[in-house]
Amino acid sequence: MSLPAYPMQRSDPYGIPRQLAELAARGPVDRVRLWDDSTAWIVTGWREARAVLADNRFSADVGRPGYPHLRPGFRGSRLAAAAGGAGGATMLRMDPPAHDELRRLLTGFFTVRRIATLRPMVEERAAACLDAVQAAGPPCDLISTLAVPLPSLVLCELLGVPVADRPHFEELSVALIDSAATQRQLIGTLRGLSDYLEELVTGKEKNPETDLLSVLVQGPVRDGRMSRADLLGTARLLLTAGHETSASMLSLTLATLLRDRTAWDFLGSAPEAIPAAVEELLRFHTIASAGLSRVATADVTVADQIIRAGEGVIVSVEAANRDPAAFEDPDRLRLDRGARHHLSFGYGVHQCLGQALARVELQVAIERTIRRFPTLRVAEGEGRIEFAHDRMIHGVHRLEVAW
């Protein structure tokens, strides 16, 4: 029997692809066929997914032979490609020890305490987005007014994008996640982005401030621990890894909470339950739905299967997040289940660097939206919600609401 094709088609935005669920039910490790007829291992069990992601014998280097490419060209793996496609590798696709050296220059900016100090700024930006929703009046699309701009505004603040440049920066970052763009347009956008980041960094070199790029320019870049190319690559990575991901997660969160009024009303009356709810929503909508790809650099046994050096492995975090051994009744959204051990931010040395920031964005957006529009609902009529099944990152194109 031929192997199932991967990635698999999703038919239900609130579930994982049926074929993937079937595969996961057969066992934690299996094989799939990719677009070019090559085969790769797929890991669907929670325990096994953690084992692979924590094992440095699996490389994240997209350039290594055997690395599983999910689609031709760089449209393929959006995270991987946007990160490594336009010049230079970024930490996302590097292995230890080089990965760890680069990541350590960044971790200080993303500590739980440091990110907590950004919460008032995120609240302010969220309030501004909600003002725009109010001003637009019903029906209003929450994706283009809140879910997409909020993470972009937060990144501007983090990276120190001057106010005057923000429209240009936002235009670029929206173009970057436009799923209707052709490959050619996307290349153009990436070039525009590289040019802009170059200009931004040059500005920081001349007039350093207190933002992340300025601090890097004055410290590690000046004393030689970080090359200028790595700085530019890092700026690009933060944008590509920190915008579409948060925007998609925010979109799916809003769609899900509006679908289930009890959840909306519950979180409105008990805002202290929001952090736990965010973890469950992250589990339920594992937006890195294409999975995390690796290639074995040695023979490694995972759940009795020998994965040989040079073979590709796809860790399906969305399947692992619905492993009944780790989450009881996994297809049910249970906001208070205690889902913190989900794999939506990955696991191992690459585990999401921006996770504390992503949590704050989600928590603030939920709290502020419910408080401001307690009666918010999906607008009446056809086609008010359009899900994005065509992306490597699972998300929502349009969500029109009324109040």
Place this chain on the structure above:
Amino acid sequence: MVSGEPRLAVRADRTRCCGSGNCASILPEMFDQDDEGLVVVREPYPDAGLRSAVDQAVLLCPVQAIEASPAEPVDARFRFGG
């Protein structure tokens, strides 16, 4: 404090830590991060009542940098002057 009250011994390997912040986020009274984002154990001999919370931190650490074991009673007495 009751003399000989059972305690845990918690260690974190800063050479492994990747600064994920999971420990500091779920158990801030036990774990912190320094300016570079690396783990700092604030309370290396916590009360054994924290066992399940500490186990959760061990489970969540993406690079297995945290270890917890029952402390030797003498340790606890020495440190806490019981």
